[in-house]
Amino acid sequence: MMQRTGRYLGLMPIGVLLIVFLGLPIIAILRFSLQDAKGGFTLTNFRTAMTGVYLDGILLSINLSLLSALISVVVGLLFAFGVARSRIKLLKNLVSTAAGVFANTGGVPLAFMFIASLGTYGMLTVWLRQVGIDVYGGDWTLYSFSGLLIVYLYFQVPLMILVSLPMIEGIKVEWREASQTLGSSSGYFLRRVIVPVLAPQVLATYLLLFTNSFAAYATAAALTSGSIALVPVQIASLIASNVQVDGANIAMALGVCMVAIVAIAMSIYISLERKVAKWRS
Amino acid sequence: MAFVAFKQVEKKFGGNLALKGFNLDIETGELITLLGPSGCGKTTALRILAGLIPQSGGTVHIDGTEVSKLPTAQRNIGMVFQSYSLFPNLNARANMEFGLRARKANSALIKERVESLLEITGLAEHQSKYPHQLSGGQQQRVALVRALVTQPRVLLLDEPLSALDAQVRVQIREEVRRLQRELGITTIFVTHDQEEAMSISDRVGVMRDGKLLQLASPQHLYDKPDHAFVARFFGTVNEIPTRLVTPTSIQLWRSEVDIAGASGEPVGSALALIRPESIRIAKAAHGEKAKVVAISFLGPITSVEICPLSPAAADVKLPESIKVVVSSQQAMDLRVGDEVDFDFDLKSALITYQS
Amino acid sequence: MKSLLSKSLIALTLLTGILFFFLPIYASTIFALESRDGGYTLDPIRRAFENEEITQSLLLSLRISGFAVLLTLVVLVPAVYWVHVVTPSLRKSLEFACLLPLVIPPIVQGVGFLYSMPSFVKSTPYSLVFAYAVLALPFTYRALDAAFASIDIKTLVEASQTLGSGLWRLIFRIIIPNIKTGLFASIFLILALVLGEFAYASLLLWDTFPTVLAVAGMSDASVAVALSILSLVGVWLILNAISTLNRSHRGQLTMGVR
Numbered sequence: 001m002m003q004r005t006g007r008y009l010g011l012m013p014i015g016v017l018l019i020v021f022l023g024l025p026i027i028a029i030l031r032f033s034l035q036d037a038k039g040g041f042t043l044t045n046f047r048t049a050m051t052g053v054y055l056d057g058i059l060l061s062i063n064l065s066l067l068s069a070l071i072s073v074v075v076g077l078l079f080a081f082g083v084a085r086s087r088i089k090l091l092k093n094l095v096s097t098a099a100g101v102f103a104n105t106g107g108v109p110l111a112f113m114f115i116a117s118l119g120t121y122g123m124l125t126v127w128l129r130q131v132g133i134d135v136y137g138g139d140w141t142l143y144s145f146s147g148l149l150i151v152y153l154y155f156q157v158p159l160m161i162l163v164s165l166p167m168i169e170g171i172k173v174e175w176r177e178a179s180q181t182l183g184s185s186s187g188y189f190l191r192r193v194i195v196p197v198l199a200p201q202v203l204a205t206y207l208l209l210f211t212n213s214f215a216a217y218a219t220a221a222a223l224t225s226g227s228i229a230l231v232p233v234q235i236a237s238l239i240a241s242n243v244q245v246d247g248a249n250i251a252m253a254l255g256v257c258m259v260a261i262v263a264i265a266m267s268i269y270i271s272l273e274r275k276v277a278k279w280r281s
Numbered sequence: 282m283a284f285v286a287f288k289q290v291e292k293k294f295g296g297n298l299a300l301k302g303f304n305l306d307i308e309t310g311e312l313i314t315l316l317g318p319s320g321c322g323k324t325t326a327l328r329i330l331a332g333l334i335p336q337s338g339g340t341v342h343i344d345g346t347e348v349s350k351l352p353t354a355q356r357n358i359g360m361v362f363q364s365y366s367l368f369p370n371l372n373a374r375a376n377m378e379f380g381l382r383a384r385k386a387n388s389a390l391i392k393e394r395v396e397s398l399l400e401i402t403g404l405a406e407h408q409s410k411y412p413h414q415l416s417g418g419q420q421q422r423v424a425l426v427r428a429l430v431t432q433p434r435v436l437l438l439d440e441p442l443s444a445l446d447a448q449v450r451v452q453i454r455e456e457v458r459r460l461q462r463e464l465g466i467t468t469i470f471v472t473h474d475q476e477e478a479m480s481i482s483d484r485v486g487v488m489r490d491g492k493l494l495q496l497a498s499p500q501h502l503y504d505k506p507d508h509a510f511v512a513r514f515f516g517t518v519n520e521i522p523t524r525l526v527t528p529t530s531i532q533l534w535r536s537e538v539d540i541a542g543a544s545g546e547p548v549g550s551a552l553a554l555i556r557p558e559s560i561r562i563a564k565a566a567h568g569e570k571a572k573v574v575a576i577s578f579l580g581p582i583t584s585v586e587i588c589p590l591s592p593a594a595a596d597v598k599l600p601e602s603i604k605v606v607v608s609s610q611q612a613m614d615l616r617v618g619d620e621v622d623f624d625f626d627l628k629s630a631l632i633t634y635q636s
Numbered sequence: 637m638k639s640l641l642s643k644s645l646i647a648l649t650l651l652t653g654i655l656f657f658f659l660p661i662y663a664s665t666i667f668a669l670e671s672r673d674g675g676y677t678l679d680p681i682r683r684a685f686e687n688e689e690i691t692q693s694l695l696l697s698l699r700i701s702g703f704a705v706l707l708t709l710v711v712l713v714p715a716v717y718w719v720h721v722v723t724p725s726l727r728k729s730l731e732f733a734c735l736l737p738l739v740i741p742p743i744v745q746g747v748g749f750l751y752s753m754p755s756f757v758k759s760t761p762y763s764l765v766f767a768y769a770v771l772a773l774p775f776t777y778r779a780l781d782a783a784f785a786s787i788d789i790k791t792l793v794e795a796s797q798t799l800g801s802g803l804w805r806l807i808f809r810i811i812i813p814n815i816k817t818g819l820f821a822s823i824f825l826i827l828a829l830v831l832g833e834f835a836y837a838s839l840l841l842w843d844t845f846p847t848v849l850a851v852a853g854m855s856d857a858s859v860a861v862a863l864s865i866l867s868l869v870g871v872w873l874i875l876n877a878i879s880t881l882n883r884s885h886r887g888q889l890t891m892g893v894r
Contacts, residue, residue: 010718011726013711018733018773021766025748026740032751079653082646100879101872102657107832108846109864112853116664116861123663123670154657174366177333178424180353181360183431184383192379196370215741218834222850232743232835239747239839248751255744263739279369279413 029259033252037245045246045253054234054254061214061231062261064145068152069209073202075153076160083161084168096165102158107218114151114223118142143224151219156209163205167198170280197279204272207265215262231258282345284309284467285330285435290339292325292491299325301491303339307469312461313496314470314478316514317488323471325491327437330469332356344434359428359466360437364444366424367412373423374399374408380431391430398426401463402456418449425457429464436461436468442477450474454481475515479503487511503556509633512554517582517606519560521553523632531632538627554631557582557606562615565622573619574602576612583612587621661865668862680858681866690863693848696761700844701830703765705823708776711769712822716780717811721790734777737770742835745771750839761842768836772829776822783818824878828871 036042048054083095117124118135119142125135141147171194179189217232226233231254238244238251283306292300300322307313315323329336330343332353340347348356367376374395381391399405402422412420421441428436438457442450458481461468472478478485479499486496487510495507499515506512509520523531523538530539531551562585571587588602605623615621671677684690719727737745749767750758757763789811796810812819830844837844849867853860 007723008718010714010722011730014715014730014733017707017711017766017769018736021749021770022737022740022745024752025745027748028752029744029748079649082642082649086646097876097879098657101875104828104871104875105868107834108850108853109832109868112849112861112864113660113664113868115853116667116857116864117660123667124659127663154660158657172365174362174364175368177331177353178360178362178366178368178427179379179383180333181331181358181437182380182383182427183354183357184379185354188383192383193368193370197368215743217741217743218832218846221834221838222853232741235743235747236835236839239750248747251747252751255741255747258744259740262741266739279411 029252029255032249033256035249037249045249046256048250049253049257053229054231054250057229057231057234058254058257060145060229064149064152064230065210065213068149068156068213069206071149071153072156072160072209073206076157077164077202079157080161080164080168084165092165095161099158099161099165103155103162106155106216108222110151110154111219111222114142114147114154118147118150143227145228148220148223148228151223152213152216156213159212160205160209163208167201167205171197200272200276204269204276207269207272211262211265211269214258214265282342283307284311284344285469286342287326287330288340288342290326290329290341291337292322292329292334293337299491300329300336303491303493305486305493305496307467309467310465311483312458312468312470312481314472314482314485315488316472316475316478316485318473320490321488322491323488324439326488327439327469327471330435331358331360331437357431357433358435358437359431359433360439361421361424361428361441363440364417364420367420367427369412372409372411373404373415376412376423377408377427377430379427384431394430394432395426398429401460402426416449417445418453421445421453422456425453425460429460429466434467436466438468438470440472441470443472443474450477457481479515487514504629506554506631509552509554509631512631517557519553519555519557519606521555521603521605523551523553525551533625533627538632552633553625553627554633555625555627556629557608559626559629560605560607560611561624561626562605562607562611562621563624564615565620570620570622573615573617573621576615576617578609578612579606581609582606583609585612585615585621590620661868664861665865668858668865680856680862683856684852684859684863687852687859689843689848690845690852690859693843693845696843697830697845700762700764700768701827703762704768704772704826704830707765707769708772708822708826709819712773712776712780713811713815713819716777716784717789720784721793731777731781734773736773738774742771742833743839746836746839749836758840761840761844764830764836764840764842764844768826768830768833771833771836772822772826775825775829779821779825780815780818783815783821787814789814821878824874828874831867831871 033045034041034043036044050058079095083092086092114122116122119125120136122142128135142150175193176189179193184192215232217230217236220228220230220233221236224233226237235251235254235258238247238254241247244250285305285307287303287305290300290303291298303322303326305313305326315326317323325334328334330341332348332351336349341349343356343358367373368379371379377395377398378391381394396405399408402425404419404422404426407415407419407423410419412423415423424441441457442454445453454477457468457470470478470482482499484496484498485502487494487502487508489510495502495511497505502511503515506515512518513520521533523533526532526537530537531553532538533553571589573585574588575586577584577586584604584606586602586604666676668680669676669678671679715730719730740748745767749763753763792810792814793806796806801810832846833844834846834850837847838850845867849860849863852863
């Protein structure tokens with residue numbers, strides 16, 4: 001293994017896999033996003049992607065993600081606090097396993113499950129009507145922004161719980177005891193130690209949840225069949241339709257925008273995680 | 282009354298009695314160490330005093346006041362934990378200031394107290410560092426200063442050195458003792474390491490199974506242990522089986538020894554616990570003898586394995602061979618195969634009965 | 637801290653949680669299995685498995701996952717071994733490269749795939765094998781890397797080399813048995829991914845299980861819902877298998893199929 005090429009032999013297969021099946025698609029996206037239908041260089045795709053109906057789509061996606069992440073952080077954290085300090089070992093294990101399971105629920109099956117429960121003819125809708133609550137009496141429908149939000153929470157909240165449990169366990173019991181022996185009130189301790197220690201971790205998780213929601217496609221596609229114009233849905237419909245001649249190019253530009261947003265979120269996440277890891281050592 | 286007092290303190294964990302009838306009086310300015318194996322109740326007693334766990338029975342007093350109803354934060358104590366107790370998001374100085382800032386003390390006072398302690402301990406150069414940037418020893422020193430800044434009435438240390446390297450341990454325990462003496466603060470130290478306990482304490486309380494076996498100065502514990510357990514805990518001790526001749530005397534080696542003051546019920550056999558320095562061993566010309574079978578040099582002491590040659594009158598029933606630890610000075614000229622005789626100085630021996 | 641108030645709050649939160657997560661499962665199962673005359677029937681499940689399209693799609697998905705697993709193992713195991721034993725300095729770079737697919741949402745990757753691959757690649761559903769291997773990389777990498785890290789492979793290899801072991805013996809007797817947990821985790825992760833992946837499959841117009849399921853939803857609701865519940869249960873069983881093999885969840889939080 002002394003030759004130059006031999007030195008990297010084991011890494012070549014994965015290099016090829018990544019370059020061909022990730023690299024080429026990425027290059028294609030960049031290329032087409034900067035081209036018009038005829039192949040000439042242009043920036044109009046980006047201009048279109050960031051205005052009008054497409055801008056609405058981006059904002060909608062961002063809103064859905066910001067909101068689902070926020071609700072998940074609050075609910076998940078409360079839930080995790082209640083469970084993590086419980087003395088019942090079994091409870092913690094059960095919740096942890098259940099959270100792991102539900103965090104991986106998504107896509108088409110999840111959408112159908114909700115349609116069968118809270119859809120117009122869903123079982124829960126029917127049962128609620130029998131007890132006098134007409135969920136569809138007003139304006140609300142499952143196939144709306146808020147409906148989608150509820151479905152997203154089904155996998156977002158468990159993900160938050162899953163990440164929060166070890167986070168809360170990382171709060172050493174010695175800190176509270178030391179704070180008490182030093183004569184501090186719970187409030188001061190919370191303010192001076194707990195919040196500063198948890199804040200970067202919670203923020204990092206928020207970003208994780210944000211990107212999780214932002215990149216999601218299958219659930220929205222199966223639930224709303226394109227009526228809620230999230231960015232992934234718009235991209236898919238642009239590709240599928242033959243009406244717009246530069247549809248594919250706009251779709252690519254939208255894709256680049258998506259990647260940019262996810263990349264920013266992920267890089268903040270990584271720097272936060274690094275900071276937290278330092279403290280933990 | 283003593284400055285710190287435990288009166289008949291009891292603690293039950295589930296069905297397990299962790300502390301039984303625990304009584305302890307500590308004088309102002311004393312450094313007392315609670316010493317014992319894990320599970321003996323020493324940490325439990327400390328944490329009850331701190332208020333971190335409630336007792337199941339008995340009372341605890343600090344400076345004349347019964348403190349059981351007081352929450353930890355109001356007991357005005359300082360505590361150093363085994364590890365992980367520094368707040369990770371605050372640097373060393375901020376950690377030290379925590380107690381006073383939590384009590385809304387004024388900045389000038391805080392600055393004065395912290396800086397004087399920083400100077401005494403030589404930690405000034407590390408004050409801006411965060412816990413993860415400090416070594417284990419430095420962290421514990423910071424934790425010590427943090428506990429002392431608030432000028433507590435009592436200082437509690439829960440195995441503060443157990444997680445540190447051997448060399449660092451010695452440095453820091455000496456610093457603890459130095460600071461404690463200088464500030465004159467009443468201190469309770471908990472450890473399972475007898476060397477630690479002996480080197481820094483005014484008095485040591487040896488504990489086992491939730492009970493305080495003996496409380497005395499290190500010297501007294503070494504010279505006059507009350508229990509076999511205590512004797513075994515400190516330094517090396519020889520355990521020589523003996524036989525009862527009369528209810529008040531035993532057959533030890535060649536002689537009959539009067540043991541009116543021994544502990545326990547006079548039935549069965551007795552065990553003589555004798556320190557190496559109380560044994561004289563020399564080559565025997567005649568009389569009762571034993572043969573040297575093996576010699577292990579251990580530094581200040583030497584283990585000599587001997588085989589009793591002719592048992593004393595009336596079957597003493599000594600084992601085939603026993604190892605006797607003597608001071609190396611005594612064993613200097615011995616060789617394997619020599620025939621030797623013993624002389625015991627029983628003034629500092631402990632005789633206990635075994636049923 | 638453990639006052640009655642906080643205890644009852646926790647109980648309330650738990651109750652709400654259980655309701656929110658289990659009611660839809662219960663309700664949709666009833667939905668799928670309710671028969672017109674008021675009783676219950678397993679008919680939708682029977683219909684599902686008698687449906688050619690559905691069973692074919694399931695088989696296709698299973699075949700694709702099988703190949704994807706093989707591809708992953710053949711490509712990733714040597715790579716992870718390499719950065720643990722031969723070129724440790726490249727470990728961080730490999731980690732970065734394998735985590736890269738996380739930054740590019742599957743729908744975007746799919747579009748790029750569609751517009752960059754030559755037609756001979758796109759003409760077979762097995763092109764998804766490569767796409768899925770890449771999608772699964774962030775997770776399979778973490779599983780295998782953790783497995784290698786936990787056994788100090790470098791020392792093991794050096795020890796076996798001093799004992800005179802050859803290359804194949806090294807691979808089969810030393811490496812593979814010791815990274816078993818990582819291998820099994822990767823297998824299960826890919827299986828869960830393929831059974832749920834929708835973006836790529838729908839863009840490239842292949843009839844994998846998820847896409848066929850989506851279409852079924854429009855024609856036979858009971859069948860679609862029954863299959864959905866079954867596939868959810870299936871994925872849950874798979875994940876249970878992973879977690880029993882692997883005490884810590886650190887490496888494989890989620891497969892990212894949404």
